[in-house]
Each structure stands twice: as structure tokens, then as C-alpha cells.
Amino acid sequence: MTAQAVRRSWLLIPGHRSDLVDRSHTFGADVVVFDLEDLVHDGRKHAARANMQHGIERARQGGAEVFVRCDLELLYVDLEASVWRGLQGIILPKVMTVEQIREAEDTLAHFEAERGVMQAGLVHEVNEFDEPRSIENSLEIHLSLENAQGNDAADELLQSSGRIRSVSLGRADLVMDLRGEPNGELHLMPFLMQRLIIVANATGVSPVGAWWQATSRGMRASPEATLQSARLGFLAGFKGALCVEPEQVAALNQGFTPADEGATACLARDEAKRQAAEWA
Amino acid sequence: MGVSVRISLASPEADLAAAVRPGVSTIILPRVESSNQIRTADALISDLEKRRGIRPGTIELHALIESPEGVNVAQEVASSSPRLKTIGVGPNMRVHFENDGDALEYATAECELHTLAAGLTPLNMQYVLD
Numbered sequence: 175m176t177a178q179a180v181r182r183s184w185l186l187i188p189g190h191r192s193d194l195v196d197r198s199h200t201f202g203a204d205v206v207v208f209d210l211e212d213l214v215h216d217g218r219k220h221a222a223r224a225n226m227q228h229g230i231e232r233a234r235q236g237g238a239e240v241f242v243r244c245d246l247e248l249l250y251v252d253l254e255a256s257v258w259r260g261l262q263g264i265i266l267p268k269v270m271t272v273e274q275i276r277e278a279e280d281t282l283a284h285f286e287a288e289r290g291v292m293q294a295g296l297v298h299e300v301n302e303f304d305e306p307r308s309i310e311n312s313l314e315i316h317l318s319l320e321n322a323q324g325n326d327a328a329d330e331l332l333q334s335s336g337r338i339r340s341v342s343l344g345r346a347d348l349v350m351d352l353r354g355e356p357n358g359e360l361h362l363m364p365f366l367m368q369r370l371i372i373v374a375n376a377t378g379v380s381p382v383g384a385w386w387q388a389t390s391r392g393m394r395a396s397p398e399a400t401l402q403s404a405r406l407g408f409l410a411g412f413k414g415a416l417c418v419e420p421e422q423v424a425a426l427n428q429g430f431t432p433a434d435e436g437a438t439a440c441l442a443r444d445e446a447k448r449q450a451a452e453w454a
Numbered sequence: 455m456g457v458s459v460r461i462s463l464a465s466p467e468a469d470l471a472a473a474v475r476p477g478v479s480t481i482i483l484p485r486v487e488s489s490n491q492i493r494t495a496d497a498l499i500s501d502l503e504k505r506r507g508i509r510p511g512t513i514e515l516h517a518l519i520e521s522p523e524g525v526n527v528a529q530e531v532a533s534s535s536p537r538l539k540t541i542g543v544g545p546n547m548r549v550h551f552e553n554d555g556d557a558l559e560y561a562t563a564e565c566e567l568h569t570l571a572a573g574l575t576p577l578n579m580q581y582v583l584d
Contacts, residue, residue, distance in 0.1 A: 219507065251507035 179239060180443035181205050181340070182404075182414040182430035183423045184382065186243065187229075188213035189222030194420075195229040199236030199454060201420040202427065204443060206233035207241045210252045211267055213418075219248070223255030230260040234294070237450030241265050241316060246274060250281055257285035260294045263314025263337075267344055270323040272334045275315070279335055282313050309336035316382070320344030325366055332377040341374050342382040342416060343367065371411040383407055384415035384426070394418050397425045404429020458482055458516070466495060474502035474513060482516045484544055487523040489534035496535040513537065518544030518579060525561045532572035541569040542577040 185203035187194045189210045198206045208229050214222045226242060233240045243265035244252035256264065266278055285291065292311045305311060315337040319325045325343070332338055343366055367383055374381035385406035386395060395403060400422040407415055408430050415426055431440040456479025461469035463485045473481060483495055492515065499513050515537040519528055532541060543562045551558040562578065569576040 223507075247509045248507050250504045 179204070180414075180440050181239070181380070181382070182440065183426035184241070184414060184416040185420060185423055186213065186416055186418050189225055189229070189242075190214050190218040192221075192225055195225045196232060198229060198233040199238065199451065201236070201423050202447065203236075203238050203420075203423045204414065204427065204447075205241060205262075206236075206238040207243055207265060207416070208233075208256075209243045210248070210256070211243050211245045219245075223251065226256045227258045230256075230258055234260045235450060235454035237447030239294070241314075243267060243318075244278075249278060253278075253281050253285055257282065257289060257291050257313065259289075259291055261291065261313060262294050263316060263339070265316045265318055267318040268320045268324065269317050269331060270321065270327065272327075272330060275317075275331065275334050275338075278315060279337060282315075282337070286313060312337055314339045316340045316342070318342050318344045319370070325369070328370065328373045329377065332373060332379050338379055340380040340382050340413075341370060343370055367410065367412075375411070380413045381411060382414050382416065383412045384429075385410055385412075395422065397421050400425035401429045408432070456480060460484060460518075463491075466491075467498060470495065470498045470502060474499055474508070475506060476508055478513065480514045480516050480539075482518060484518045485520045485524070485546065486517045486531055487521060488527055489530045492517060492531060492534040492538060496537055499537065511537065514539045516540045516542065516577065518542055519565050520544035520546035521550050522561070525564050528565045528568040529571075532568045532574060538574060540575040540577040541565060542579040544579055545581070547580060 181204045183203045184205040184207050185201055186207045186209050187198055189195070189208045195208065208226060210219065210222050230240045239262040240260060241263050242252070242256040242261065244256070246266065246268055253264070264278070264282070266275070269275060291313070292305070292307065293313055315335060317331060317338055319328055319331070319341065320343070324331065328341070332341060367385065370383070371381045384400070384403040386403045387399065400417065404415060404426050414430050417423065417426055431437050457477060458480040459473040459478055460482035461473060470481065481495065481499065483491065486492065495515065500510065503510055503513060515535060517531055517538060519525060519531070519541065520543070528541070532538070543565050547561060548558060551561065562580070566576040
């Protein structure tokens with residue numbers, strides 16, 4: 175139904191941070207990702223899940239698409255809390271096997287059917303509920319490959335489900351799994367990023383990531399470093415990147431906007447967000 | 455400090471549904487006489503863990519062997535589930551052996567042997583849960 179949305183900035187918001195969840199429509203992100211995984215301590219999971227239904231509505235008021243990052247081990251309860259109208263898809267972290275994707279598909283299908291949930295689409299482009307269910311209007315899956323096994327099986331994993339539309343590398347966990355060099359650089363990272371871009375393009379999935387540089391890097395980098403990493407990531411073939419600080423959103427939006435005629439879609443996206451904010 | 459719950463053999467489904475909750479660390483299964491009992495409990499617990507937001511494998515099992523039939527299958531029981539961490543002899547064992555000291559001692563040792571051979575912890579509960 176929708177053209178592939180412009181998704182330059184994916185802002186991760188810890189699900190239990192009610193203050194941030196409540197302001198999630200004000201940050202200008204193309205995609206708001208509520209986290210139920212690593213940013214949320216086990217003792218706060220319950221509070222985080224309780225925020226999801228309201229959070230999804232809230233983030234949509236800023237014209238953002240909404241994803242929820244689930245804990246693979248707690249998938250059933252995370253999806254039970256998150257599969258509500260307005261949700262666009264889920265991020266599955268640390269995926270290693272096709273079986274894990276199958277289980278996610280089954281659980282998604284269960285709650286979609288039970289609650290009549292379909293992909294939300296962009297603002298003002300809400301799906302009709304008598305539209306027949308198809309893989310196109312079912313909730314999406316974004317794979318985050320965070321260890322050697324998942325990266326090794328990237329090709330097979332990305333082809334395993336029609337729900338998978340985008341993919342990224344989980345950098346922090348990769349560092350732990352593959353070990354950094356003494357100078358702090360992860361020597362495999364450029365290789366893994368390039369490989370991911372190739373595999374993603376070959377399988378018709380959108381690669382998400384930024385070319386983070388040493389000293390100020392990662393999802394908490396300064397706005398300047400974020401812009402530079404986004405530019406490099408854009409040139410390498412990434413379509414957008416995840417970040418954790420709201421201050422990084424504008425830099426990602428700018429860095430992933432093409433200089434040529436490709437900018438038209440991005441400008442339309444920004445206009446859609448502005449209109450949504452006015453409606454809200 | 456974890457919480458253990460001894461369920462009843464009469465109604466394992468209902469008891470597990472009530473007992474498998476965040477904060478509970480161990481389920482004690484009494485009167486174990488087959489490895490199937492363990493596997494059934496394991497499957498029920500796995501399903502409850504999933505639905506209640508408990509990380510898979512969190513809940514441990516402690517099997518109580520309390521009859522000659524149980525002693526007979528102790529070796530099989532010891533390798534029946536990765537959840538199984540301890541095996542013990544339960545209070546009913548004494549009833550079966552009518553306080554025949556030698557036979558009781560043999561049965562207890564037999565269970566302990568299979569428990570240790572499987573890399574688990576023997577935990578005698580003959581006099582604890584009476």
C-alpha cells in the first residue's frame with residue numbers, strides 16, 4: 175500500500191521513561207522505536223510494557239512511524255503489550271536462526287488476528303480494516319544482527335520472511351562478540367557493514383546504519399559526529415540510522431537526505447510530519 | 455533468596471498455573487516415578503514462562519523420589535530435563551520401606567548415585583517435608 179517510507183532517523187526511547195515516551199511526538203524522528211530490550215532493566219519491563227499502547231498513539235501524533243524493540247526471550251509478553259493499532263513493526267535483536275523469526279511471525283500473526291491490527295501506514299493513509307490481510311499490510315520485522323552467528327546467516331535470515339523490510343547491525347553487542355582491537359576500533363566493522371549493505375540490497379531489504387567514527391561514535395555521539403557518520407553511512411549505502419539521543423535526530427535527517435532530486439521524498443516526509451504535528 | 459513451591463501430583467496443571475510466577479525459582483515435583491512426569495512439567499513450565507514474561511529456563515525443577523518404582527527409574531529421571539538441578543528422596547519413601555533401615559539406605563544411596571552421575575545435586579528431603 176505505501177511507498178517505502180523515508181526512514182532516516184530511528185530514535186530509540188527506553189520504554190520505561192514515561193517522560194520521553196510522552197514527548198516522543200516532538201523529536202522529529204522519522205521512526206520512533208520504543209525499547210523493551212537492553213535499555214530497560216528487567217525490574218522495569220512491566221512499567222515499560224504498560225507504556226506501549228499510549229506511546230504508540232503519542233509518537234504517531236508527530237507523524238513518526240512506530241516500532242518496538244522486543245526482547246527475544248520475552249517475545250510473547252512484549253508483543254502482547256505492543257501489537258496495537260498504530261504500530262508499524264518490531265525490531266528483533268540478536269537474531270541467529272530462522273526458527274526465531276518463525277516464532278516471531280507466529281506470535282505477531284496471533285495478536286494481529288486477535289486485535290484486528292494491520293500495519294499503520296503513513297499519516298492520513300490509514301488502512302481500511304476490511305482490506306484483506308496480506309504480507310504487505312502485516313506488521314514489519316526489522317532484524318538487528320548482533321553477533322557472529324547472525325551475521326554469518328544474514329542472507330538466509332533476510333530471505334526467511336516477507337515481513338522483513340530492514341536490517342541493521344547491533345554495534346555494542348558485536349563488539350562484545352567479536353572483540354575490539356586494542357585501540358578500540360573493531361576491525362571487522364567496516365567489512366560487516368559493507369557485507370550487510372550487499373546482502374540487504376541483494377534480498378530487497380533496506381540497510382540501516384551509520385559509519386560511526388572512533389572517539390565520538392555510536393548511538394550517543396554528538397550531533398556533529400552524528401552528521402558526519404550519517405553522511406559517510408549514506409555514501410556507503412545505508413538509508414538511515416538508529417540513535418538514542420533526541421539531539422541526534424536532526425543530524426541523521428540531514429545526513430541521510432540526498433543532495434539531488436532524491437531529496438523530494440525526504441521533503442515530503444518532513445512536510446507530512448509537520449502536518450501531523452498540527453493535527454495533534 | 456528464591457521461593458520454592460512443592461506442587462501436588464494430583465493436579466500438576468492447576469498447581470503450576472498458580473505457582474509459575476516471577477520470583478519463584480524452583481518447583482518441587484513429588485512422587486516422581488517416570489521421566490515423563492518431568493518432561494510434562496517442563497513443557498507446562500516453558501509455556502507459562504513464555505506467557506508470563508519469565509526468561510526461558512529460569513524456573514528450576516527439584517524431583518523427589520519417594521517409592522521403589524521411583525528408585526528404579528532414577529537414572530532415566532536424572533537426564534530428563536535441563537531444568538532439573540536437584541534430586542532428592544522424599545518423605546514417603548520411609549512409608550514404602552516400613553522403616554526397613556538397610557533397604558531405605560540402599561534406595562537413598564541409589565538415587566544419590568544417579569544424581570551425582572548426571573552432574574546434579576543430591577538433596578535429601580526425607581525428614582524435611584514431612
